[in-house]
Amino acid sequence: MMDLVLEAWVSSSIELAKLGWMLGEGKAWKPGEKLKLLFAGYNGTRNMGSDVRVAEMLRQIRHILGAEQVELSVMTQNFQRTEGYFEGTRQVHLPDIFPPFLSDEVPKHHGVVACEGSMFKSKFANALTTMMIGSLGLAAAQNKLSVGYGAEAGHMDPMVAKMCGRYCQNSLIITRNEESRTVLRELNIPTELGTDTAWTFEPLPAEYGQKVLRSVGWDGKTPALVVCPINPFEWPVRASIGKFALRKLAGAYKESHYRSVYFHNAGAEADRKQEHYLKSIANAVDAFRKQRNVFVVLAATERLDARAARRISEKLGGAVPVLTSDDYNMFEMVSILRACHMMASSRYHGIVTSMPGLVPSAGITMDERIRNLMKERGHPELLMTVDDPDLEPKLLAALQTLATDGERIADGIARTVVKNLKVMARMGVYFEEEVQRRYPEFPARKGEWSWEDYLPPMNDGLHQLIKAYGA
Numbered sequence: 001m002m003d004l005v006l007e008a009w010v011s012s013s014i015e016l017a018k019l020g021w022m023l024g025e026g027k028a029w030k031p032g033e034k035l036k037l038l039f040a041g042y043n044g045t046r047n048m049g050s051d052v053r054v055a056e057m058l059r060q061i062r063h064i065l066g067a068e069q070v071e072l073s074v075m076t077q078n079f080q081r082t083e084g085y086f087e088g089t090r091q092v093h094l095p096d097i098f099p100p101f102l103s104d105e106v107p108k109h110h111g112v113v114a115c116e117g118s119m120f121k122s123k124f125a126n127a128l129t130t131m132m133i134g135s136l137g138l139a140a141a142q143n144k145l146s147v148g149y150g151a152e153a154g155h156m157d158p159m160v161a162k163m164c165g166r167y168c169q170n171s172l173i174i175t176r177n178e179e180s181r182t183v184l185r186e187l188n189i190p191t192e193l194g195t196d197t198a199w200t201f202e203p204l205p206a207e208y209g210q211k212v213l214r215s216v217g218w219d220g221k222t223p224a225l226v227v228c229p230i231n232p233f234e235w236p237v238r239a240s241i242g243k244f245a246l247r248k249l250a251g252a253y254k255e256s257h258y259r260s261v262y263f264h265n266a267g268a269e270a271d272r273k274q275e276h277y278l279k280s281i282a283n284a285v286d287a288f289r290k291q292r293n294v295f296v297v298l299a300a301t302e303r304l305d306a307r308a309a310r311r312i313s314e315k316l317g318g319a320v321p322v323l324t325s326d327d328y329n330m331f332e333m334v335s336i337l338r339a340c341h342m343m344a345s346s347r348y349h350g351i352v353t354s355m356p357g358l359v360p361s362a363g364i365t366m367d368e369r370i371r372n373l374m375k376e377r378g379h380p381e382l383l384m385t386v387d388d389p390d391l392e393p394k395l396l397a398a399l400q401t402l403a404t405d406g407e408r409i410a411d412g413i414a415r416t417v418v419k420n421l422k423v424m425a426r427m428g429v430y431f432e433e434e435v436q437r438r439y440p441e442f443p444a445r446k447g448e449w450s451w452e453d454y455l456p457p458m459n460d461g462l463h464q465l466i467k468a469y470g471a
Contacts, residue, residue: 002239002261003126007159009099010134014167017103018141026142029110031441034071037061037145038106040135041115042128043085044077044094046325048301048333049198049349051085054115055330056197057149058089059456061113064428065435069443073109084329096260098131106138111145111438117176117196117348119151120164120184123367125237127262129160137167145438147431148173150197153183154368161187172434174427177372194427195420198352202459204331206357209339212332216297216321224295225288225399226337228345229281229308232366232386233273234264277386278308281344281364282315284395292403297340300324301333301347342402344395346386348373355417356462360409362398364391376419377412418469421455421462428454 020026029035039058042050058072067088075094076082082091095101106112112135118124119132132148140146151173156164165187174194175181181191203209210220218224237258244261246252256266289296298309298320306324313320325333337343337350338357345351348369351361362382363370374383381401384394402409432454435442452458452466 002241003130004159006099006127006130006239007163010102010130010137011163011167013099013103013134014137014141017107017138021142026107028143029439029442033110034069035065035111035145035435035439035442036071036073036109037111037113038092038109038135038139039072039074039089039113039115040132041075042077043075044079044081046081046303048325048330048353049347050116051082051330052201052334052349052353053117053150053196053198055086056200056456057113057115058086060197060200060424060428060454061431062088063456064432064445064454066443066445094131096262098127099134102131102134102138106135107142109139109144111147111435112136112139113145114148114151117150117152117369118154118367119148119173120153120156120160120180121367122155122157122160123236125262126157126160127237127239129156130163133160133163133167136171137163140167140170143438145435146171147434148175149427149431150174150176150194151180152176152369153180165189172430174430176369179368179372192427192430193423194430195423196349196352197424197427198349199356199417199420199424200456200458200462201330201334201353201356203334203338203353206335206339208332209335209337212323212328212336213295213297213339216323218295218297222293222295223341223403224297224339225285225342225344225402226297226299226340226350227281227285227309227312228299228301228305228337228343228347228350229278229312230302230305230346230366230386231264231274231308232277232346233270234266237262237264239263273387274308276389277364277391278311279315280391281395282312283392284399285312285344286316287396288399288403291400294342294403296320297336298322299333299337299350300326301337301350305347342399342406344399344402346370355413356465358410358413360402360406360413362395362402364395373416377416379409379412382409414465415469417462418465421466422451425451425454 073090256264300306300309303326309322334353337354343361346364366386
């Protein structure tokens with residue numbers, strides 16, 4: 001019921017904004033002004049993937065449009081957890097009850113860039129998708145720039161899908177894959193094909209990650225395996241005033257409480273599935289380390305994942321170190337991931353951010369993101385699902401493949417990285433063209449540009465990959 005309230009609230013806000021614009025309220029961009037853009041996303045929760053991809057969007061768009069010609073703002077749910085992130089960008093607080101905030105903040109800008117990866121899905125939280133639709137819809141209602149950048153679309157509950165089709169039809173959504181374009185085409189929403197934006201992220205030097213691994217027991221020689229688990233069966237998160245009241249009055253729903261009025265999926269069936277998932281990973285990793293001399297570390301790249309990581313560590317005897325995004329920022333965590341020699345991950349961005357370091361990786365997926373990525377890499381044998389009854393033997397086989405066939409896997413990874421860098425550059429072209437369409441007088445770059453000029457500045461490692469695999 002609370003999700004429906006949020007959806008109705010946001011819908012009415014967009015309709016009022018549209019009416020106000022028609023009556024002359026609001027201000028459009030004028031030549032000579034800086035273009036003010038609001039980046040709407042899920043930041044400030046120490047979700048490494050969300051933070052990394054937004055950081056690279058900001059760098060790319062600032063590079064393309066010109067730092068002196070733009071004023072960028074990004075949403076955060078917690079200033080402390082995004083301290084030191086998003087250099088040169090104003091951070092604004094996104095409250096849990098967000099409709100009034102959107103109505104107040106979006107009109108202050110000349111456009112919105114929605115930057116959540118799982119942008120149009122009911123899989124994780126209808127509230128999050130409603131917030132994305134609201135941000136884009138409010139901008140479009142005032143005839144402003146309205147772009148979804150690196151988005152995915154999947155199953156949406158009927159009310160959310162109806163909102164998406166109604167309020168995003170004047171937005172441009174650049175998706176991460178063709179499957180998402182298909183979903184949005186059915187809703188008559190304009191799309192272009194893009195990718196994720198984390199490919200250009202530069203972490204701290206490799207020495208930092210190696211130092212952290214040594215501090216938790218690595219000898220500097222033994223191959224290191226990093227495992228990135230999640231809590232796949234506690235989604236979606238839903239808003240509930242009833243549960244919130246019982247939580248406050250009687251202390252109920254303590255285990256499933258996310259924050260504010262939001263609660264995770266919970267129950268005996270979810271617990272059973274989660275136990276199978278964790279036990280399968282622990283047993284496969286235990287069997288693998290008995291077969292091979294390997295150092296195992298668990299990484300929670302989203303702070304909520306620490307619970308799953310610690311339970312796996314317990315099942316492995318309690319001696320396996322757990323490194324969490326609560327303790328390591330995004331620059332540090334990606335350096336740690338790339339310092340490892342193998343990875344098994346249920347976190348999409350755990351895999352993506354390790355790939356420029358050519359770390360052989362296997363994926364245990366709860367949705368289509370890792371599935372699409374492994375298909376693109378040509379590594380279907382390294383893909384499993386979180387609810388597979390045979391997850392344990394399949395994961396063990398995948399770990400053995402990582403250990404014995406790393407060079408072949410790394411070659412496929414390198415080709416995929418370069419391919420996605422080119423697609424990310426094309427996204428920049430689409431974005432620049434959309435700015436020109438909305439604001440023809442905005443000063444565009446002059447001269448001829450290569451595809452690499454549409455990417456943010458990159459480190460030597462990526463330039464070497466482009467040189468080796470760019471053809």
